Amino acid sequence: MTDWNAMTDAEFRKExxxxxxxxxxxxxxxxxxxxxxxxxxxxxxxxHAKGWxxxxxxxxxxxxxxxxxxxxxxxxxxxxxxxxxxxxxxVQMVGPLIMKFGTQKQKDYWLSRILSCEDIWCQGYSEPGAxxxxxxxxxxxxxxxxxxxxxxxxxWTTLAHDATHIFxxxxxxxxxxxxxxxxxxLLAPMDQPGIDVRPIMTLAGExxxxxxxxxxxxxxxxxxxxxxxxxxxxxxxxxxFERIFIGSPNLAQNALGQLESFARGRGAFDDPVFRDRFAxxxxxxxxxxxxxxxxxxxxxxxxxxxxxVSMLKIWVTECFQRLTELMIEAAGPDGGALGPLQVGNVGVxxxxxxYKARPSxxxxxxxxxxxxxxxxxxLGLPG
Amino acid sequence: xxxxxxxxxxxxxxxxRTLFDRAGGVGRGRNLRGDSVGWDPKMxxxxxxxxxxxxxxxxxxxxxxMGLAAGGVIAEEVGRVLAPEPVVTTVGLSLGLLxxxxxxxxxxxxxxxxxxxxxxxxxxxxxxxxxxxxTCRFADGKLTGSKAWVAGATGAEGFxxxxxxxxxPVLTLVEATAEGLSVDRRTQADGSAMGELSFSxxxxxxxxxxxxxxxALADAINDATALAAxxxxxxxxxxxEITLDYIKTREQFDKPIxxxxxxxxxxxxxHIMREIAQAGVREALALMDGETDTxxxxxxxxxxxxxxxxxxxxxxxxxxxxxxxxxYTDEYDIGLYLNRALVLSAWLGDxxxxxxxxxxxxxxxxxxx
Numbered sequence: 048m049t050d051w052n053a054m055t056d057a058e059f060r061k062e063x064x065x066x067x068x069x070x071x072x073x074x075x076x077x078x079x080x081x082x083x084x085x086x087x088x089x090x091x092x093x094x095h096a097k098g099w100x101x102x103x104x105x106x107x108x109x110x111x112x113x114x115x116x117x118x119x120x121x122x123x124x125x126x127x128x129x130x131x132x133x134x135x136x137x138v139q140m141v142g143p144l145i146m147k148f149g150t151q152k153q154k155d156y157w158l159s160r161i162l163s164c165e166d167i168w169c170q171g172y173s174e175p176g177a178x179x180x181x182x183x184x185x186x187x188x189x190x191x192x193x194x195x196x197x198x199x200x201x202x203w204t205t206l207a208h209d210a211t212h213i214f215x216x217x218x219x220x221x222x223x224x225x226x227x228x229x230x231x232x233l234l235a236p237m238d239q240p241g242i243d244v245r246p247i248m249t250l251a252g253e254x255x256x257x258x259x260x261x262x263x264x265x266x267x268x269x270x271x272x273x274x275x276x277x278x279x280x281x282x283x284x285x286x287x288f289e290r291i292f293i294g295s296p297n298l299a300q301n302a303l304g305q306l307e308s309f310a311r312g313r314g315a316f317d318d319p320v321f322r323d324r325f326a327x328x329x330x331x332x333x334x335x336x337x338x339x340x341x342x343x344x345x346x347x348x349x350x351x352x353x354x355x356v357s358m359l360k361i362w363v364t365e366c367f368q369r370l371t372e373l374m375i376e377a378a379g380p381d382g383g384a385l386g387p388l389q390v391g392n393v394g395v396x397x398x399x400x401x402y403k404a405r406p407s408x409x410x411x412x413x414x415x416x417x418x419x420x421x422x423x424x425x426l427g428l429p430g
Numbered sequence: 431x432x433x434x435x436x437x438x439x440x441x442x443x444x445x446x447r448t449l450f451d452r453a454g455g456v457g458r459g460r461n462l463r464g465d466s467v468g469w470d471p472k473m474x475x476x477x478x479x480x481x482x483x484x485x486x487x488x489x490x491x492x493x494x495x496m497g498l499a500a501g502g503v504i505a506e507e508v509g510r511v512l513a514p515e516p517v518v519t520t521v522g523l524s525l526g527l528l529x530x531x532x533x534x535x536x537x538x539x540x541x542x543x544x545x546x547x548x549x550x551x552x553x554x555x556x557x558x559x560x561x562x563x564x565t566c567r568f569a570d571g572k573l574t575g576s577k578a579w580v581a582g583a584t585g586a587e588g589f590x591x592x593x594x595x596x597x598x599p600v601l602t603l604v605e606a607t608a609e610g611l612s613v614d615r616r617t618q619a620d621g622s623a624m625g626e627l628s629f630s631x632x633x634x635x636x637x638x639x640x641x642x643x644x645x646a647l648a649d650a651i652n653d654a655t656a657l658a659a660x661x662x663x664x665x666x667x668x669x670x671e672i673t674l675d676y677i678k679t680r681e682q683f684d685k686p687i688x689x690x691x692x693x694x695x696x697x698x699x700x701h702i703m704r705e706i707a708q709a710g711v712r713e714a715l716a717l718m719d720g721e722t723d724t725x726x727x728x729x730x731x732x733x734x735x736x737x738x739x740x741x742x743x744x745x746x747x748x749x750x751x752x753x754x755x756x757x758y759t760d761e762y763d764i765g766l767y768l769n770r771a772l773v774l775s776a777w778l779g780d781x782x783x784x785x786x787x788x789x790x791x792x793x794x795x796x797x798x799x
Contacts, residue, residue, distance in 0.1 A: 322789050323782065323785055323786065323789075325789070326736075326785040326786070326788055326789040326792075327785060329792075330710075330733055330736060330737060330785065330788070331706075333710065333733065334706045334707070334709060334710030334713075334733070334737050335706060337706075337709040337710045337712070337713040338705055338706050338709035338710070340709070340713070341709050355705075358701075358702045358705055358706075361698075361702060362702055362706060415695070418694065418695045418698040418699075419691070419694070419695075421698045421701065421702075422691075422694035422695070422697065422698050425698075425701070426674055426694075426697055426698065426701060427674075427678070428674070428677070428688040428689065428693075428694050428697060429678060429685070429688055429689045430685065430686075430688075430689030430690075
């Protein structure tokens with residue numbers, strides 16, 4: 048077993064970079080959509096054989112056991128080369144939760160199946176009445192003999208139609224004094240008559256989100272993870288690393304590179320107004336990277352990050368949107384055209400980038416919710 | 431940066447902050463507005479004793495040799511209390527030139543020791559009032575022509591003047607009392623003054639000549655530009671603190687106005703801008719320390735100033751709005767921050783100017799590769 052953490056940062060970066068550059072399929076680079084498993088199965092097999100499916104997991108569970116510094120490098124290289132996250136809900140979300148709160152039996156059964164993608168997971172958190180106000184969720188789970196019986200509806204469930212299992216937050220005590228109490232964390236198989244999945248067509252013309260309806264769906268009681276009615280605190284405990292990852296500069300850096308080559312090809316830099324707006328956006332990306340480095344250094348020193356890290360997400364997602372809007376401007380009369388636009392001998396799909404940027408200010412806690420959090424937790428404003 | 435360097439910077443910041451706070455904080459600068467010297471000479475000596483002016487001067491010439499990153503720490507503290515002393519002009523410009531061109535000149539040691547202050551003059555005003563190509567001549571030991579936008583001219587005991595010589599650029603030294611020199615004050619929004627100098631056969635001492643003068647001037651201007659950015663970062667930080675304190679305590683409709691979401695989100699946006707500016711400007715200064723290529727240094731300085739100006743303008747203007755009517759009075763300190771931001775933004779180029787410079791340099795760099 049390689050001790051990756053013993054390598055220098057530079058050696059490790061080189062190792063990761065070489066593997067991606069040599070092995071990652073060219074046609075899967077910088078995908079503008081979240082792929083279904085069949086599309087990336089070949090790549091997943093390679094990653095699995097290499098033992099690199101779960102960089103953050105401890106080696107005892109089949110992960111790479113990377114520390115924070117190495118993990119950041121791994122993700123930076125992944126994003127730099129445009130390597131898809133793949134079907135990583137199991138690795139990112141449910142696996143760590145099972146490791147932390149699950150029974151030995153649950154660990155033995157589920158974890159290796161996550162790595163091999165024998166089980167493919169989707170996340171059932173949001174509901175029609177519980178988006179930013181997630182604790183408002185109403186999907187009920189009631190004990191019936193050896194099972195939970197589930198009734199309700201989840202929405203914005205990414206790739207639910209390509210998942211074998213769902214992990215979800217459900218209400219198990221509707222009479223709890225606070226809405227954050229009375230929520231439990233439950234696993235359930237998707238392939239059963241009580242579950243109906245309906246894909247949602249997005250503005251981008253894709254169907255990566257779904258609605259999931261539960262009508263007396265069942266899951267064994269042993270699929271409860273952690274304590275009954277403690278699901279909210281458990282799910283929240285997982286989010287701290289996610290918060291810097293979601294604010295990493297890569298999405299914006301890639302969009303900047305795309306904007307520059309497209310704008311140059313189309314002659315947009317002849318316009319001094321465009322030049323200024325480009326310079327502004329480019330410097331927005333550069334200075335964001337400086338702040339990101341400060342937080343990353345904090346992580347590398349072993350410090351935990353505070354709520355202020357969500358600044359990164361607010362700034363970079365809004366920056367990402369401005370960059371894709373500039374791309375549309377540079378496209379001129381082609382600004383409404385679907386599909387790749389030719390510049391020189393490459394095609395740039397301007398609208399695909401634009402659409403990809405839109406939900407970034409909504410997911411992972413909308414930017415408005417992030418501002419509420421910063422206002423109270425960081426600036427100490429009242430109310 | 432090495433952790434022990436970080437510790438040195440922290441100690442430096444603490445000692446400069448304490449010095450300014452003990453001297454009277456913002457109130458001190460308020461009382462010096464319109465002063466004939468423009469600053470407190472006693473304070474200049476105290477700053478010198480703390481090592482402030484020599485921060486980027488090598489140790490063998492009596493400085494601290496800590497580099498621009500440390501200069502930025504000092505400039506941030508100057509910005510926080512709106513100190514009127516000529517710190518950035520001295521560290522960036524006068525010492526920036528002397529340490530590069532004539533580190534053994536007696537003036538360098540005197541400036542580092544707080545015994546004298548020199549202002550630097552290189553820009554000229556054309557007939558339209560806008561900056562123009564320099565024509566001020568130096569020949570036979572005498573200067574003829576004019577210079578404009580000379581910061582710190584009011585209390586300076588002399589001037590470092592960049593002039594056109596017979597065979598290229600020359601750096602000269604002129605005493606403030608020299609014959610044939612007149613200094614015209616242009617009062618600025620913050621109560622300081624810029625000097626407009628005119629020379630008619632004014633005696634001057636030649637310090638250096640040739641391409642070295644041009645390069646040193648470019649480097650010193652880049653240093654000063656980045657340090658002015660750091661001063662704006664410190665200014666923005668304090669202006670936002672004052673504003674946050676205000677909206678936490680000012681009550682309307684039976685609650686602190688900071689409880690209203692529209693102000694909360696606005697405050698968060700200002701906070702993020704400030705954090706981005708602080709990180710960007712500090713990174714630029716640290717990178718300039720390790721960079722010798724003039725174009726790369728110019729790009730870093732422009733990046734820093736563009737960011738700092740955008741941030742300071744937005745924060746100080748929103749700060750007035752969030753204070754409401756009292757923000758428009760001279761009595762409240764927040765207006766002093768707005769006024770200082772106006773002056774520091776215009777000096778050495780504003781954000782639009784520096785984005786243009788940065789973009790052009792980036793294009794040249796791309797073409798060169």
